Amino acid sequence: MRILVTGGTGYIGSHTCVQLLEQGDEVVIVDNLSNSKESVVSAIEKITGKRPVFYRADILDREALDTIFYTHKIDAVIHFAGLKAVGESVAKPLEYYHNNITGTLTLLDVMREHGCFKIVFSSSATVYGTPASVPIREDFPTGGTTNPYGTTKLYLERILSDLYVSDKRWSVVLLRYFNPIGAHESCLIGDNPNGIPNNLMPYVTRVAKGTLPKLCIYGNDYPTHDGTGVRDFIHVEDLAAGHIAVVNKMADSGVKVYNLGTGVGYSVLDLVQAFERSTGIKIPYEITDRRPGDIAECWSDPAKAERELGWRAKHTLEEMCRSAWNFEKAN
Ligand code: NAD
Numbered sequence: 001m002r003i004l005v006t007g008g009t010g011y012i013g014s015h016t017c018v019q020l021l022e023q024g025d026e027v028v029i030v031d032n033l034s035n036s037k038e039s040v041v042s043a044i045e046k047i048t049g050k051r052p053v054f055y056r057a058d059i060l061d062r063e064a065l066d067t068i069f070y071t072h073k074i075d076a077v078i079h080f081a082g083l084k085a086v087g088e089s090v091a092k093p094l095e096y097y098h099n100n101i102t103g104t105l106t107l108l109d110v111m112r113e114h115g116c117f118k119i120v121f122s123s124s125a126t127v128y129g130t131p132a133s134v135p136i137r138e139d140f141p142t143g144g145t146t147n148p149y150g151t152t153k154l155y156l157e158r159i160l161s162d163l164y165v166s167d168k169r170w171s172v173v174l175l176r177y178f179n180p181i182g183a184h185e186s187c188l189i190g191d192n193p194n195g196i197p198n199n200l201m202p203y204v205t206r207v208a209k210g211t212l213p214k215l216c217i218y219g220n221d222y223p224t225h226d227g228t229g230v231r232d233f234i235h236v237e238d239l240a241a242g243h244i245a246v247v248n249k250m251a252d253s254g255v256k257v258y259n260l261g262t263g264v265g266y267s268v269l270d271l272v273q274a275f276e277r278s279t280g281i282k283i284p285y286e287i288t289d290r291r292p293g294d295i296a297e298c299w300s301d302p303a304k305a306e307r308e309l310g311w312r313a314k315h316t317l318e319e320m321c322r323s324a325w326n327f328e329k330a331n
């Protein structure tokens, strides 16, 4: 298949491009490089021996998308492109709604014009808001998002579902990711946020490296086994493999929703201890106040993806920690 990967030079997109190329798909990437670097294209080539076609373009740029669809006969789109910083989205709601929602509307309109009706969308566990219980199943209610970033995911899920209702030629897969961490074993691609990281794992690896003095753990008074927040950390390689399973089994028509997680919740302290065990490096930390908007526990029931796609996450928490650390050291 020839697959257009929006946001393909980003963290999850680049790992997915590698696996698509490895299984023989043709890959066309469109990315405006707002949160990634063009050197990722060469890294993908170095890993796979194949160079994906790359367009530095914005998904808001209708003409650019039109040219891409005109030049390449695209069979399906995996749509990663989007802004993803939760805190920034609170400060810049217009920018987030415009980029994520208007960008996706533009993409969908151009897809329709060119007769391409298959799309896999990067959604997030954030659409479940504060879940009534864990593990979270796909049929749990969505809503109650606490920031504009999460709300863009919620609205886009709705928009994509409405599109199918209007025209049964669409095949839509909504993938709700839990917490991806780790990197490709080559250490050529990984999560490399600019500035001070917001997410836990890149913060931990920078403390391990000595770039940051200590980790702040946001609260130890949650109703969890050790009081710190519990999340479903998933190796980015497993997450990428989930996309491959989806693409290979994509129906001709319909809307499907899958959780991509491991089904196991680990606390912030569990992760810190696993990191220390697997790398031998001590992580100094301090317990601080809760971070506004955080929830106590968020972990998946991934049974539907296993049942319908034959996919399940394989990597252990220790493997994820080692992989994240190897990438940090190499970069
Ligand atoms: P990322 O920032 O590394 O990758 C996103 C890519 O999209 C970047 O390369 C960026 O330059 C590009 N991009 C952004 N806006 C664009 C635009 N208008 N036109 C073209 N390119 C644009 O993020 P990621 O972690 O790889 O996330 C990929 C997707 O998965 C995002 O939609 C994100 O919201 C979603 N997601 C991520 C996580 C996570 O924890 N990483 C969790 C749940 C969902």
Ligand code: UFG
Pocket (backbone or CB within 6 Å): 084, 086, 124, 125, 126, 177, 178, 179, 198, 199, 200, 201, 203, 215, 216, 217, 218, 219, 228, 229, 230, 231, 268, 291, 294, 298
């Ligand atoms: N945490 C700390 N210290 C830090 C960073 C995080 O204690 O420096 C804690 C948080 O309080 C939380 C846990 O680590 O309990 C995980 O936090 P992250 O910021 O790494 O991840 P979140 O679960 O908050 O959110 C992530 C993505 C969202 C996505 C969500 C989906 O950032 O975009 O996963 O599950 F929607």
